[in-house]
Amino acid sequence: MEKKKKIFNNVFFIGLLSFFGGISQDMFVPILPLYLTNFLGLSKEFVGLTEGLVTSSSSIFKVVAGFLSDKFKKRKPIVFAGYFFSFVSRPLLAIIASPVGISALRFLDGVGKGVKDSPKDALISESAKMETRGWSFGVVRALDTLGSVAGPLLLALLLYLLRDNTLKYHYIFLLTAIPLVVTLAILTLWVKETDVLPVRGDRNALSLKLPREFYIFLGIMTLFAIGNPSDAFLILRAQNVGVTLIAIPLVYAVFNFFYAAASIPLGGLSDRIGREKVILIGWFSYALAYVGFAFADQSYQIWLLFAFYGIYYATTQGVAKAFVADLTEVGHRGRAYGIFNSVIGVVSLPASMIAGWLWDTYNPGAPFYFGAVMAGLAAILLLLFTRMHYTGEKAR
DSSP, X not given: OHHHHHHHHHHXXXXXXXXXXXXXXXXXXXXXXXXXXXXXOOOHHHHHHHHHHHHHHHHHHHXXXXXXXXXXXXXXXXXXXXXXXXXHHTGGGGTOOSHHHHHHHHHHHHHHHHHHHHHHHXXXXXTXXXXXXXXXXXXXXXXXXXXXXXXXXXXXXXXXXXXXXXXXXXXXXXXXXXXXXHHHHHHHHTOOOOOOOOOTTOOOTTOOOOOHHHHHHHHHHHHXXXXXXXXXXXXXXHHHXXXXXXXXXXXXXXXXXXXHHHHHHHHHHHHHHOHHHHHHHHHHHHHHHHHHHHHOOSHHHHHHHHHHHHHHHHHHHHHHHHHHHHHSOGGGHHHHHHHHHHHHHHHHHHHHHHHHHHHHHTOTTHHHHHHHHHHHHHHHHHHHHHHHTOOSTTOO
């Protein structure tokens, strides 16, 4: 009982540090594309480039961090380094305004995300048994996303209080550092290191040898990711349809509220009916939401679509990572999450560039039609994969 309590406490504290990290991120993410395009006068393609750069730049560091955490059998110090890079880079957006400088800061923030993600995912998977793994990832995703509810609400309040201040964006960027101080404190004081058991017969910490099923699943996820650009395009679409600047963070908070509310029950559902079924539900929700964003022409529709879009996130973000843990062994999970997060991150750059090109070349609805089609293709392949290859017997 004591050990079970300790495991739950670790999952909770990992979720809590993610909560404050989410506040920091979503205090500025909803307004960053508006700051870049409206305040600095930069293009939609530059937004696509920088947002893709965040995820893609993190990719190399996701895989390196995952491998190193397996090699040294330590997760916490690497997670700390990742959050520290974000702590440095986000406030500097208030000072540096050149395109090169902004790209460099977004790159550094992406490095921070890359460094922390894989070892943190491994910490979660190793703090739970297989039969509660989906639920545990759901708990962390829910707390993370509640931070992403609080962040936009705080942002809306700040935008209101600073509505007549020409430096409002700059003050908000500076304030993103405060929640990250709390995050680093929680990680240092309360999150416990987990036991990383060596895999018998595997002496090469940099080996890419993982089960074939893992790479098939990764390939399917990559296909989906090609049609899944940065959510900055959803914010731009909201503004395009007529949602006001102060309302943008509130819309984003609605999205994150539904995401948080659904994460635990849907994560638990994946423990009972299978990860693939819940992911398929998520991709179907994604396709419907993206078609809706393509057709939307009234601001009230954006509110409904963002709420529905939260269901997609709840069915895939944590569940897909629980699926990765099912397909790999404990001593390989750092590298598995590194490879998984890295590949999906690399694809984010071309996905965002494609979305920006479709928007500028055709119309604002074009990126969303493309995303819906790619989700449909990925869903068909996942269904075939689970019928022909994955039986669940390899799960550990």
